Amino acid sequence: xxxxxxxxxxICLFCLLGWQAQAQIGVRQIHQERSLYRNIIVTEDSTRRxxxxxxxxxxxxxxxxxxxxxxxxxxxPYARMTLSSLLVQDNPQRILIIGxxxxxxxxxxxHLFPQADIIISEIDEAVLRVAQxxxxxxxxxxxxxxxxxxxxxxxxxxxxxxxxxLVIVDAFNGEYIPEHLMTQEFLQELQQLLPANxxxxxxxxxxxxxYDAESQTYRNVFGEIINLRMPNTGNRIIIASTETLxxxxxxxxxxxxWAQRLEYFDMDVHDFVPNMSTAVDWNTSERPxxxxxxxxxxxxx
Amino acid sequence: MTESSASLNNLLVMSLAFxxxxxxxxxxxxxxxxxxxxxxxxxxxxxxxxTVFMISLSLGYLLGGKLSLRxxxxxxxxxxxxxxxxxxxxxxxxxxxxxxxxFLIIEDPRYGSLSVSLLLFFLPTTxxxxxxxxxxxxxxxxxxxxxxxxxxLYFVSTLGSALGTLATSFYLVLWFEVNQILISxxxxxxxxxxxxxxxxxTFAQNRQSVESTL
Numbered sequence: 001x002x003x004x005x006x007x008x009x010x011i012c013l014f015c016l017l018g019w020q021a022q023a024q025i026g027v028r029q030i031h032q033e034r035s036l037y038r039n040i041i042v043t044e045d046s047t048r049r050x051x052x053x054x055x056x057x058x059x060x061x062x063x064x065x066x067x068x069x070x071x072x073x074x075x076x077p078y079a080r081m082t083l084s085s086l087l088v089q090d091n092p093q094r095i096l097i098i099g100x101x102x103x104x105x106x107x108x109x110x111h112l113f114p115q116a117d118i119i120i121s122e123i124d125e126a127v128l129r130v131a132q133x134x135x136x137x138x139x140x141x142x143x144x145x146x147x148x149x150x151x152x153x154x155x156x157x158x159x160x161x162x163x164x165x166l167v168i169v170d171a172f173n174g175e176y177i178p179e180h181l182m183t184q185e186f187l188q189e190l191q192q193l194l195p196a197n198x199x200x201x202x203x204x205x206x207x208x209x210x211y212d213a214e215s216q217t218y219r220n221v222f223g224e225i226i227n228l229r230m231p232n233t234g235n236r237i238i239i240a241s242t243e244t245l246x247x248x249x250x251x252x253x254x255x256x257x258w259a260q261r262l263e264y265f266d267m268d269v270h271d272f273v274p275n276m277s278t279a280v281d282w283n284t285s286e287r288p289x290x291x292x293x294x295x296x297x298x299x300x301x
Numbered sequence: 302m303t304e305s306s307a308s309l310n311n312l313l314v315m316s317l318a319f320x321x322x323x324x325x326x327x328x329x330x331x332x333x334x335x336x337x338x339x340x341x342x343x344x345x346x347x348x349x350x351x352t353v354f355m356i357s358l359s360l361g362y363l364l365g366g367k368l369s370l371r372x373x374x375x376x377x378x379x380x381x382x383x384x385x386x387x388x389x390x391x392x393x394x395x396x397x398x399x400x401x402x403x404f405l406i407i408e409d410p411r412y413g414s415l416s417v418s419l420l421l422f423f424l425p426t427t428x429x430x431x432x433x434x435x436x437x438x439x440x441x442x443x444x445x446x447x448x449x450x451x452x453x454l455y456f457v458s459t460l461g462s463a464l465g466t467l468a469t470s471f472y473l474v475l476w477f478e479v480n481q482i483l484i485s486x487x488x489x490x491x492x493x494x495x496x497x498x499x500x501x502x503t504f505a506q507n508r509q510s511v512e513s514t515l
Contacts, residue, residue, distance in 0.1 A: 185338060292479045293479070
């Protein structure tokens with residue numbers, strides 16, 4: 001009996017400590033569900049609301065966050081960095097976004113290009129529900145979500161002869177990478193969706209052997225690519241285009257044109273220009289990823 | 302002499318069972334890889350693959366058990382391995398063409414992946430499934446020990462499956478291409494089959510000497 005009391009006491013102590021730790025950071029969990037593919041957790045503190053796919057409280061595990069007061073301000077560097085695409089191609093009319101998350105990128109691009117058709121390919125229906133319920137994401141005449149695997153969507157869109165001026169690949173998180181969305185064959189299928197002056201922007205990894213393998217894969221398909229890495233972030237954006245990529249001078253000029261409009265998102269696009277590089281700074285002897293060889297998750301360790 | 306003959310027979314059949322267990326799971330795991338470019342890696346793609354493997358194995362068990370009724374021997378056992386190796390060829394050589402044509406015909410990726418899994422995996426897996434029950438027949442000498450023999454065989458082949466899963470998902474996909482792994486599996490099955498076929502005579506003699514002492 002005593003033992004039982006002790007055990008209960010100990011558990012209560014842990015609960016208390018856990019509650020205190022949570023209270024100190026001030027993070028409240030406001031929703032949790034287990035979908036077919038993952039746990040989806042929505043948390044909130046005094047300043048922001050976030051979607052995460054892991055239960056552990058390690059920092060940096062949030063998929064998508066928005067500020068409660070100024071929801072248009074972008075929380076994550078990668079979302080801001082994605083907008084560097086505007087320095088390469090500044091008038092996309094059809095946009096394909098792979099991976100919905102909290103719907104940040106669709107909201108940003110639809111704000112900038114209200115006339116553009118935006119299609120989002122998302123594998124997990126539950127992510128769509130959570131985005132609608134907790135992140136004000138809405139499907140409209142111009143913004144549509146296709147629930148299913150992006151590889152299948154891209155293949156079918158290619159067969160239908162569809163074109164997208166801009167394809168954003170935002171399907172990778174730290175825990176799991178869909179390996180079939182990183183191969184040479186997939187990139188070739190994406191390439192078929194691009195019209196003249198079309199481009200692919202991928203939010204990917206900046207470290208490990210995967211950096212080398214992925215860079216090598218993109219280069220094999222698209223030729224020269226722009227790498228955007230910002231100091232103090234683990235993010236990297238790859239920009240690939242069907243046209244010749246703009247020179248640094250050209251990027252700087254376009255940054256001048258866009259800077260004011262992008263201030264709305266609480267960012268200065270000029271910051272990116274010196275960090276956008278076409279240099280081959282990876283180990284070119286790393287094997288490119290193909291449908292036959294794509295151990296992306298193992299290479300990311 | 303009798304004991305060592307018996308253990309030699311055991312060792313051979315057990316090793317073959319281990320190999321088949323290893324290869325079945327290795328192929329199943331690679332199945333996800335093979336189908337992903339056409340059908341994605343949604344949960345139903347795995348559902349299709351696992352369903353087809355289970356159906357094929359169950360049918361294989363049935364057939365293997367049935368075939369063991371008539372003149373069981375290592376020769377026939379070996380032909381299962383060689384046949385399975387040959388049935389892997391369409392998977393290695395034509396999987397893209399097969400998937401491409403079904404992708405065009407069937408819009409729903411659930412039934413697309415199920416049909417493709419059937420076409421690619423049904424035959425080799427069925428034949429690989431025949432090996433386990435047939436092995437039981439090869440090793441059982443008296444009914445008293447049949448449960449023990451079957452238990453040991455399941456132990457060995459399932460351990461093979463576990464290691465096949467582990468080796469493939471942890472290391473093989475990191476070192477080799479999918480087709481390189483499949484070709485190696487085919488070659489191993491082929492040689493295992495020939496080893497069995499050529500050991501048929503010795504095996505029968507060993508068995509006879511063991512039976513005569515009982």
